[in-house]
Amino acid sequence: MISTASASASAPVAAPLAGPALRDAETWIFDLDNTLYPAECNLFEQVQRRMGEFIATTFALDAAAAAEKRKYFFHTHGTTLRGLMVEHGIDPADFLDYVHDIDLSAVAALPALAEALDRLPGRKLIYTNGTVAHADRIMRKLGVDHHFEAVFDIVASDYVPKPDMTPYRTMLQKHGVDPRGAVMVEDMARNLKPAAELGMTTIWVPTTAAWSQPDADGHVHIHHTAPDLTAFLAGLHAAPAASAG
Numbered sequence: 626m627i628s629t630a631s632a633s634a635s636a637p638v639a640a641p642l643a644g645p646a647l648r649d650a651e652t653w654i655f656d657l658d659n660t661l662y663p664a665e666c667n668l669f670e671q672v673q674r675r676m677g678e679f680i681a682t683t684f685a686l687d688a689a690a691a692a693e694k695r696k697y698f699f700h701t702h703g704t705t706l707r708g709l710m711v712e713h714g715i716d717p718a719d720f721l722d723y724v725h726d727i728d729l730s731a732v733a734a735l736p737a738l739a740e741a742l743d744r745l746p747g748r749k750l751i752y753t754n755g756t757v758a759h760a761d762r763i764m765r766k767l768g769v770d771h772h773f774e775a776v777f778d779i780v781a782s783d784y785v786p787k788p789d790m791t792p793y794r795t796m797l798q799k800h801g802v803d804p805r806g807a808v809m810v811e812d813m814a815r816n817l818k819p820a821a822e823l824g825m826t827t828i829w830v831p832t833t834a835a836w837s838q839p840d841a842d843g844h845v846h847i848h849h850t851a852p853d854l855t856a857f858l859a860g861l862h863a864a865p866a867a868s869a870g
């Protein structure tokens with residue numbers, strides 16, 4: 626664990642952006658799943674089911690044993706994929722293609738989100754623990770694909786998922802992002818901790834899922850909370866520039 630104090634020792638951490646400075650941030654970094662589309666779409670249930678199927682087929686296990694093995698990978702290696710790669714040398718592309726081959730009929734176009742993004746100045750990136758192909762499919766369904774200049778995915782992360790600090794640094798470097806002018810938007814509170822430690826301003830999109838919630842000291846890393854992302858972004862334009870303190 627990297628403490629705020631040790632992060633401060635190497636580089637001063639800027640105060641989080643607020644008011645007009647938030648609206649005019651240089652770079653917006655959005656998580657994809659359960660952040661850009663509502664968690665109620667429940668796509669992760671399908672992904673989890675397909676992870677179970679992949680493990681059952683690969684190791685000739687029944688569904689219950691496959692579920693146990695998936696839990697073991699998750700708790701030992703942080704993700705199922707990492708466990709499959711480290712312990713069994715599984716080709717990550719085979720796994721990622723299989724688990725993301727899901728039905729997106731629950732995902733509807735969000736024209737109000739597209740409009741809010743349109744009015745938001747600054748560069749916009751996607752940072753996902755999924756794949757570019759998955760992100761492209763989702764963004765096209767939402768009708769927001771033209772707003773984002775790039776997707777930084779699990780392959781670009783060298784298969785090390787958020788919230789490990791290493792891929793955050795890689796993402797900033799690869800896309801030339803100054804964290805002090807960047808905003809990160811995420812449904813999983815723990816994924817905002819490295820972002821805040823690097824000097825980014827953070828926006829948490831809370832969901833009812835247990836994994837979305839901050840841990841005991843997690844609120845320290847949450848600068849803004851947006852239960853409705855579209856309303857939050859639209860509200861940035863509505864606020865008069867002079868009113869912010």
Ligand SMILES: [Mg+2]
Pocket residue numbers: 656657658659660811812813
């Ligand atoms: Mg997410």
